[in-house]
Amino acid sequence: MTKPTRVGVRRRTLIAALSATxxxxxxxxxxxxxxxxxxLLNWATGNEAEMIHxxxxxxxxxxxKVNFKEINLTTSGDQRxxxxxxxxxxxTADLFVNTWPAFRKELADAGLxxxxxxxxxxxxxxxSLSDSWRDLGSTDGVVYxxxxxxxDRSAMFYRHxxxxxxxxTTQPTTWEEFVANFKKLNDAGITPIAIGAKVWSHGEWxxxxxxxxxxxxxxxxxxxxxxxxxxxxxxxxLKKFAEMLNANCCGTPASMLAMDxxxxxxxxxxxxxxxxQMIGMWNNDYARxxxxxxxxxxxxxxxxxxxxxxxxxxSSVDSxxxxxxxxxxxxxxxxxxxxWITTADAAxxxxxxxxxxxxxxxxxxxxxxxxxxxxxxxxxxxxxxxLGDLLPGDLVDEFRVQLQKFIQDPSDANIDAVxxxxxxxxxxxx
Amino acid sequence: xxxxxxxxxxxxxxxxSRVKGGGHELTPFRRWIADAPAAYLLLLPVLVLFxxxxxxxxxxxxxxxxxxxxxxxxxxxxxxxxxxxLAQDANFRQAVSTTLLWTVFTTAISVSxxxxxxxxxxxxxxxxxxxRVMIFAAxxxxxxxxxxIWLGIFRxxxxxxxxxxxxxxxxxxxxxxxxxxxxxxxxxxxxxxxWAQTGLPLIIIYAATQAVPRSVxxxxxxxxxxxxxxxxxxxxxxxxxxxRVALFINLLGSLRAFDTIxxxxxxxxxxxxxTIGFFMFRESFTQFKLGYxxxxxLVLLAAVLIVSIxxxxxxxASVK
Numbered sequence: 166m167t168k169p170t171r172v173g174v175r176r177r178t179l180i181a182a183l184s185a186t187x188x189x190x191x192x193x194x195x196x197x198x199x200x201x202x203x204x205l206l207n208w209a210t211g212n213e214a215e216m217i218h219x220x221x222x223x224x225x226x227x228x229x230k231v232n233f234k235e236i237n238l239t240t241s242g243d244q245r246x247x248x249x250x251x252x253x254x255x256x257t258a259d260l261f262v263n264t265w266p267a268f269r270k271e272l273a274d275a276g277l278x279x280x281x282x283x284x285x286x287x288x289x290x291x292x293s294l295s296d297s298w299r300d301l302g303s304t305d306g307v308v309y310x311x312x313x314x315x316x317d318r319s320a321m322f323y324r325h326x327x328x329x330x331x332x333x334t335t336q337p338t339t340w341e342e343f344v345a346n347f348k349k350l351n352d353a354g355i356t357p358i359a360i361g362a363k364v365w366s367h368g369e370w371x372x373x374x375x376x377x378x379x380x381x382x383x384x385x386x387x388x389x390x391x392x393x394x395x396x397x398x399x400x401x402x403l404k405k406f407a408e409m410l411n412a413n414c415c416g417t418p419a420s421m422l423a424m425d426x427x428x429x430x431x432x433x434x435x436x437x438x439x440x441x442q443m444i445g446m447w448n449n450d451y452a453r454x455x456x457x458x459x460x461x462x463x464x465x466x467x468x469x470x471x472x473x474x475x476x477x478x479x480s481s482v483d484s485x486x487x488x489x490x491x492x493x494x495x496x497x498x499x500x501x502x503x504x505w506i507t508t509a510d511a512a513x514x515x516x517x518x519x520x521x522x523x524x525x526x527x528x529x530x531x532x533x534x535x536x537x538x539x540x541x542x543x544x545x546x547x548x549x550x551x552l553g554d555l556l557p558g559d560l561v562d563e564f565r566v567q568l569q570k571f572i573q574d575p576s577d578a579n580i581d582a583v584x585x586x587x588x589x590x591x592x593x594x595x
Numbered sequence: 596x597x598x599x600x601x602x603x604x605x606x607x608x609x610x611x612s613r614v615k616g617g618g619h620e621l622t623p624f625r626r627w628i629a630d631a632p633a634a635y636l637l638l639l640p641v642l643v644l645f646x647x648x649x650x651x652x653x654x655x656x657x658x659x660x661x662x663x664x665x666x667x668x669x670x671x672x673x674x675x676x677x678x679x680x681l682a683q684d685a686n687f688r689q690a691v692s693t694t695l696l697w698t699v700f701t702t703a704i705s706v707s708x709x710x711x712x713x714x715x716x717x718x719x720x721x722x723x724x725x726x727r728v729m730i731f732a733a734x735x736x737x738x739x740x741x742x743x744i745w746l747g748i749f750r751x752x753x754x755x756x757x758x759x760x761x762x763x764x765x766x767x768x769x770x771x772x773x774x775x776x777x778x779x780x781x782x783x784x785x786x787x788x789x790w791a792q793t794g795l796p797l798i799i800i801y802a803a804t805q806a807v808p809r810s811v812x813x814x815x816x817x818x819x820x821x822x823x824x825x826x827x828x829x830x831x832x833x834x835x836x837x838x839r840v841a842l843f844i845n846l847l848g849s850l851r852a853f854d855t856i857x858x859x860x861x862x863x864x865x866x867x868x869x870t871i872g873f874f875m876f877r878e879s880f881t882q883f884k885l886g887y888x889x890x891x892x893l894v895l896l897a898a899v900l901i902v903s904i905x906x907x908x909x910x911x912a913s914v915k
Contacts, residue, residue: 246880249667275667363775364861422864423751423775438752558666558882569865573777 200230203498206258206490208238208248212450213485216518217262220313223514224505231498245558252277259493260502263310264485265554267561270304272488278309279489279496281503285311288504293512293524301550302486310486311503313511314520316446317539318481318551319373320466322433323441324458331355331440336467340405343470347412350440358414359439360572361429362421365553366444367568368561370409372552373443373469373481375402380476381549388555390595394588400580405472407575418573434458443469445483449535450519461534468542480546483554484523563590653896659889666883677890686866687891690874694898697785697870698849704789706841709796713834714826716797717804727797734794742858745787749773749859777867780860784868788855792848796841803837804830843906850899871895 209217221233236258240247245268248261263269272278285291285299285308294312302310328334331353337343350357360367376384379398386392387399415421424432430448432439434456442448452458471477487506489499505511512527519533521540532540553561567583621629663673681687712730716723733741748756751772758770773779807830815825853872856862862869862877869877871891879888 243881246883249883250880252667271666271668275669277667363863417772417775419772419775419864420751421775423772428752432752436752436754559884562877562882566863566865569863573865 198230199228199495199498199501201495201498202232202234203260203495203502204234204236204258204493205260205262206238206248206251206256207235207262208240208244209262209485212454212518213447213520216515216520219514219518220506220511223510224502227505227510228498228501231501243558257492257494258490259495259499261488261490262485263488264483266301266304266550267555267557269309269488271557273304273307273309277491279491279499281308281311281489284500284503288500290504290507293507293526295523295525297548298484298523301482301484301548310488311506312484312486312523313506314515315482315484315523315543316521317466317468317543318369318443318445318483319376319469319479319546320446320539320542321441321443321469322448322452322464322466324433324437324464326463327355327433327437327440330437337470338467340470340472344409344412344414346440347409347414351413355437356414356416356432356439357441358409359424359429359432359442360415360421361424361426361442361444362569362572363423363425363428365565366426366429367421367572368553368565369443369445369481369551371402371406371568374405374472375399375552376479376481376549377469377472377476378402378405378474381479381547384549384552385555388552390591394591395581395584399584403571403575403580403583404577406571407580410572410575421572422569434464441467446521446536446539449533449539453519460536464535466535466538478546480543480548481551482543482548483551557594560587560590560594563587656889656892656896659886660893662886664883664885664887670886673886677887678894680887681890681894686869687871687874689866690869690871691894693781693868694850694870694872696781697788697852698846700785701788701792701849701852702842702846704785705792705845706796706838708789708793709841710800710831710834710838712793713797713800713804713837714830716801717807717830717834718822718826720805727801731794731798733791734798736791738788738791738852738854739858741787741791742855745783745790745855746774746859749783749787751775774860775864777864780864781868784856784859787859788849788852791855792845796838796845799841799844800834800837803834807833839906839909843903846902847899850895850902871898 205217205221207214207217221235225231225233236251236256238244238247238251245265248268263272269278281302290311291299298312299308302308302312323336328336331346331350333346333349337346347357358370360370372384375387375398378401379387383392383398387394387396392398409415426444429439429442429444430451433442434452449460452464453460458464468480487503489496489503493499507524507526509524509526509528512522512524513531515522516527516529516531516536519536521532521536521543529537529540553564556564564587567586570586571579571583573579660677661672661674663671663676712727716727736744747754750756750758751774753759753762753770755770755773757773761767761769771779773783811829811833812825815829820828851872852870853876856868856870856873857876860868862873872895875888875891875895878884878891882888
């Protein structure tokens with residue numbers, strides 16, 4: 166064996182150093198050693214908070230040098246107020262849970278959100294999440310959010326026993342069948358639909374009807390105010406809604422306006438006074454954990470019925486995403502988490518908590534029958550983000566209040582007045 | 596009973612003792628100078644607290660009202676634009692009229708009830724101790740809790756106490772979603788809030804009735820006055836100072852009320868129960884239009900001042 170010369174040693178050291186540098190440069194940031202405090206601004210509660218804690222634990226197992234910290238916002242109602250207040254008072258965090266596309270834009274415009282496009286490429290997030298999820302997490306073409314869960318907002322929940330009581334053995338798939346069932350339910354002393362119109366959940370019905378009658382493109386255009394609220398498409402949708410109200414779908418206007426979203430859920434799950442509700446997939450966990458019902462056995466879901474206008478392959482969805490704040494101090498750890506959240510480990514934690522993961526790495530056998538049905542329906546549809554969360558705060562407020570006025574008086578004349586009022590407010594945002 | 600006359604801080608006797616020690620006479624101005632530091636030193640903690648808790652936020656609110664702030668966007672100077680927008684805002688005008696209705700009725704009901712109960716209690720102070728305490732206890736319950744108690748009472752379905760009662764006595768046809776009907780929701784709120792606010796007028800006015808000299812009541816009794824006449828012509832008029840204080844306090848409380856409305860109706864249905872206080876909350880904290888909300892706050896503050904300044908002047912004048 167020949168003794169290496171000084172020049173040879175230097176050359177080898179140089180090559181080794183260069184190789185290490187190249188290797189380090191080629192390795193995505195998420196796979197590098199990350200450490201330190203990783204701060205999450207969190208407002209989730211209940212089962213969702215437990216799921217986030219489970220995600221944190223699983224992440225720390227994979228990245229033991231990271232110490233997860235949470236800034237918890239305790240609030241009721243619309244959490245955006247508390248989040249804004251926290252940010253304006255100087256709170257800093259690396260990660261943030263968001264569910265409102267309109268709020269994402271507000272944060273992005275204020276320069277508070279990081280562009281996750283480079284991370285999406287380097288960490289190959291696209292291998293786990295399809296382009297539609299990338300689009301859903303983008304604002305003005307820039308990716309700001311990595312979706313970790315979603316909900317099927319076109320899912321109508323019902324209890325088997327309630328339907329049996331009304332003699333309904335098969336669930337309606339068309340609008341006509343759906344409306345025809347109202348009589349059966351009413352005759353059995355059951356109000357067909359629980360619409361909690363006290364604050365927001367009456368909007369869900371308008372939104373699903375609008376998408377089914379006019380399609381995803383027009384729904385997006387309406388949300389972006391490329392279509393006026395006085396458009397015939399809006400008025401025709403409200404007329405369809407009026408058809409449902411006039412068929413005695415939901416009790417008196419006052420009873421709807423007195424009902425909050427949780428009352429609507431209880432009216433279906435607990436008292437059984439109402440047949441259907443359509444207020445989001447949180448209901449799945451609510452039925453199981455609060456009302457001790459067995460998924461698939463005691464209750465199920467039915468997708469919003471086909472309206473025959475050529476746009477029935479559509480599902481309304483909501484989603485939750487993790488975003489990165491620009492004011493965070495540990496962006497490397499934040500990137501590692503954002504990449505990790507789409508892996509099989511993370512997706513299975515989410516699925517085991519009764520929530521749907523958009524990752525194609527998820528083990529679908531972890532889903533219960535209802536969640537499985539919802540996931541399949543969403544996967545097979547064109548998806549449209551729930552309209553209420555696309556509209557800026559002030560406009561969504563007016564939209565909901567005007568829909569309350571519509572519920573009080575679903576006449577054609579009032580439809581004109583209601584749509585004119587929403588349009589007047591929408592113009593203030595142009 | 597002999598009374599001991601104590602020298603007041605600014606009195607000649609009080610200063611005379613110091614003059615004796617000092618060996619020379621102080622002019623009134625020098626006397627004031629000598630007293631002032633001690634007075635201000637004693638006032639200082641309160642003044643500092645007042646500056647932090649009241650003056651600073653008030654100045655900030657006034658400044659905010661001149662800015663157009665929407666969410667986390669960059670604020671723009673807006674001058675009096677927010678106030679002009681408020682004047683044009685149909686929702687704000689509705690909130691003003693709702694506030695007037697709400698304030699007049701909650702104050703009138705709570706003070707009237709408190710007054711009547713206080714007068715009745717004054718006739719039998721010992722026997723009415725327990726009911727007095729119970730009614731006053733409602734005042735100690737937080738407004739939010741009050742809201743939840745009444746939510747159970749007014750609930751629109753069969754589990755609501757009123758509807759269950761109506762159904763129980765065979766009047767099920769009168770069961771109603773009380774909080775979902777714009778015609779009944781505001782009155783439900785007024786009943787709920789008045790119930791909680793009756794305790795304070797009761798205690799204040801009851802205390803006023805106890806200050807009525809027994810000799811006057813006894814004289815009226817000897818002259819053949821019935822309990823009702825004594826209550827009407829002697830105790831009621833002499834309890835008026837207490838009624839005025841209670842009226843003032845409850846009026847201010849009603850103007851600022853928020854929690855009960857938030858819990859029971861959330862300002863609905865269709866904004867029919869939205870007061871200025873609730874409007875301010877919605878604009879400031881839900882919409883995060885801080886400048887606009889600040890302008891609404893100042894309008895509410897003006898209303899509070901309009902009510903309170905004459906009352907404070909009147910109270911101060913009566914002290915003099």
